Amino acid sequence: DVKVTQSSRYLVKRTGEKVFLECVQDMDHENMFWYRQDPGLGLRLIYFSYDVKMKEKGDIPEGYSVSREKKERFSLILESASTNQTSMYLCASSFLGSGSVGDTQYFGPGTRLTVL
């Protein structure tokens, strides 16, 4: 079974703190993604990466950065946390472009971040 793990299930931080969210996958997937999930808005893509040291902005990258130094690990960084970044953060991974079978994204359990 594919396993995507995230470093914390719940996190409480103060405004202005630097926050690191870690994601690790064990299926040798090329693609990794960070989303935030807010009620009524579905999932919105923050950043994604299709290879080590590669990153692409998603729909809402402002206030976030990412790091991918190893294939299995993708980190999301909030340089200076703000209250409007209080949300559920979901990491996902998938194979790169297999075409015939689709590229299902497999999700981690999520990190519920509260910024006070």
Added chain:
Amino acid sequence: ELKVEQNPLFLSMQEGKNYTIYCNYSTTSDRLYWYRQDPGKSLESLFVLLSNGAVKQEGRLMASLDTKARLSTLHITAAVHDLSATYFCAVDMFLYGNKLVFGAGTILRVKS
């Protein structure tokens, strides 16, 4: 910009009834995914639809894709309480490295 719209956003139904959730999207794509999310849990893949006319079934759920109409449906047959969850559709912008655009989700509550 690709937009994905689901309706209804909230669905309360009695056990034993049938209903359909609709997923419309705004630009060409022939790959669509359905996910389920239980409260407090992460997303679980339900169906992958890869071509026009694709139909997949699992238990009481059946998903279909009409790429010409840019529409996917998730049909629930004889609903049971265990189907209560939030259902998301997501459209694959294949040209951008498997980037998915998600609908807002449909909260399904099946009443006994």
